[in-house]
Every structure is written in C-alpha cells, then in structure tokens.
Amino acid sequence: MSNPAVTYEREMVPALFRPWVASLLDLARPVPGEHLLDLACGTGIVARMAAPRVAPGGRVVGxxxxxxxxxxxxxEGALEGLDIEWKQGRLEVLPFAEAEFDLALCQHGLQFVPDRAAALGEARRVLRDDGRLALAAWRGLDHHPFWSRFNDVLMxxxxxxxxxxxxxxxxxSDIESLLRGAGxxxxxxxxxxxxxxxxxxxxxxxMEVDVIAAANPATQHLDDRARAELTRAAEARMADxxxxxxxxxxxxxxxxxxLVLARMQALPA
Ligand SMILES: C[S@@+](CC[C@H](N)C(=O)[O-])C[C@H]1O[C@@H](n2cnc3c(N)ncnc32)[C@H](O)[C@@H]1O
Incomplete structure (x- = not known):
C-alpha cells in the first residue's frame, strides 16, 4: 500500500505548501534563540524552513x-541536517508544559481540527506571556472554483x-473571533x-485522491482498491x-x- 504522507511531501508540499512558508515566516519573524512550535506540522516544511532562523540556541518542535x-x-529533517523534535499529539491537547514557546506557527492545519477554540486555547497555554502565533488558512471554496468542482465530484x-x-x-471574521476568544x-x-x-x-x-487520506482524518480508512476505483471515476468527471x-x-x-499574526498581549501604543 502506498504511503500518502510520502506523496504529500513529494507532490503537494512543493505545489501548495512550501511556497507559502516564506510569507508566514516574514510575518512571524523568528529570531535566533527562540523556541518555536509548528502546529499540525505534517511533513514539517514550516519547521524545516524556520529552523535556520532560530539558530543558534533555538529550539524547534513539530x-x-x-x-x-x-x-x-x-x-526529511535528518536529510537536511536539522535538529528538530517531532511529537505525535492533537492540537486540542498539546503534549507540552505551559509557556514553553516564544512562537507558534500553524500553516493550513487549524481548519482540520474539530475543536478549534480548544486548539487555540492550547496554543495560548504553551506560549510565553509575550509569545506570538502566526497562521495560514485558505479562504473559502467560493474563492476556489476548481477545488469546489473537485469537492462536488468527491461528494x-x-x-x-x-x-x-x-x-x-x-x-x-471567524479567525479573528476564535483568536480573541482564546485570549x-x-x-x-x-x-x-x-x-x-x-x-x-x-x-x-x-495524486489528489492519494493525499486526501493523509490530510483528512475522515478519509484515512480508504484502501488501495477503493482509492483506485475512486480515482478512475473522479478522473472522468474532472477531465474538463x-x-x-x-x-x-x-x-x-x-x-x-x-495570513494571520496574533500576540498574547497588546503591544504598547
Ligand atoms: C494540510 S496538512 C498541513 C501540514 C503542514 N502544516 C504543511 O504546511 O505542510 C494538515 C495537517 O493537519 C494535521 N491535523 C489534522 N487534525 C489535527 C489535530 N487535531 N491535531 C494535530 N494535527 C492535526 C494532519 O495530520 C495534517 O498533517
């Protein structure tokens, strides 16, 4: 059986995720010595690109x-010679102590979390008092007609x-009220x-059908045969x-x- 995470790293990261990291990091401005947490890190492209910015003396966890x-x-992190800790865990119950991090980053991950308020509450808990959070979240399907069509086909x-x-x-407005609610x-x-x-x-x-299983917990059960049948039918409907x-x-x-930047405390006027 193929590993959707490998396909995700090979096909999706270069097309959809790596191009956004520089903008996210420009917004978040990590500096040497900072402790940085990549939330819903996936195959770790944000953590991997951020790691050189917090060296020397920094810490990076995905x-x-x-x-x-x-x-x-x-x-991938080892191949790139990076010192990054990778932890399995849910954003709603982070496996970290209070105030461990200066900066939390979340690129196209929060939208998948069922309890986003809990996830942001946890991000706040593990950030220091002067910590900051930078996140990226796609705009809605109404801004993405091609993906909307693909979604209709999969439906x-x-x-x-x-x-x-x-x-x-x-x-x-939803992002802002979630962040305000989390403090x-x-x-x-x-x-x-x-x-x-x-x-x-x-x-x-x-490739898309393959990685859906990696990015979407609701479809992780598909086996090779089910995926092949689905692929054939979807290819016919998506041809135009x-x-x-x-x-x-x-x-x-x-x-x-x-692209969003939020702080734990308001900056002095
Ligand atoms: C589209 S991928 C984005 C990955 C990565 N941030 C990037 O830019 O490539 C979404 C990720 O969110 C993770 N995810 C979904 N729900 C989660 C949860 N409740 N807690 C932690 N990770 C979650 C998935 O496993 C997946 O790796």
Missing part, C-alpha cells in the same frame, strides 16, 4: 496527530465533501494569493475542469489564503 506524516518529517462519488475541510476556516490580542489578518503549480496533469487526480486549468503542460490553480 507536532501532528498523523504518525506517517511525522515519519516523513523525521527523514457525488464518496458521499462526503472530502475537499471541504481545507477551506472551512475561510472567513477572516490573543493585536490580531492582523491579510489576504494573499499565489498560484499552485502541479507538474503532471496526467497523474493529478490520482482539469483541461481548463492546464497551461504549457502544468496544472495551475490560483490559491487564496489568509
């Missing part, structure tokens, strides 16, 4: 509930909106857009939409995200 994603994170085939979860925290202050939210570029139109749908997004042999999909 936490995620999926052990397969953490396994890939461990291998038709599987009976669940398997691509809805990534886009479920799309409203800036964060000085909240800034900006909307940014960037294209996702996938290099192989022929395998695009198969995929052709519309294909330019010069690449699938190019505009992506829209909110």
């Amino acid at each position: 936490v995620d509930l999926n052990p397969d994603m953490l396994g890939v994170a461990q291998v 038709e085939l599987m009976g669940i909106p398997a691509l809805a979860a990534p886009f479920e925290l799309g409203e800036a 964060f202050r000085d909240i800034s939210i900006q909307a940014r857009s960037m294209p996702a570029v996938f290099h192989d139109p022929a395998s695009f749908v198969a 939409a995929l052709r519309d997004q294909t330019r010069d042999g690449q699938v190019v999909v505009p992506m829209h995200s909110h």
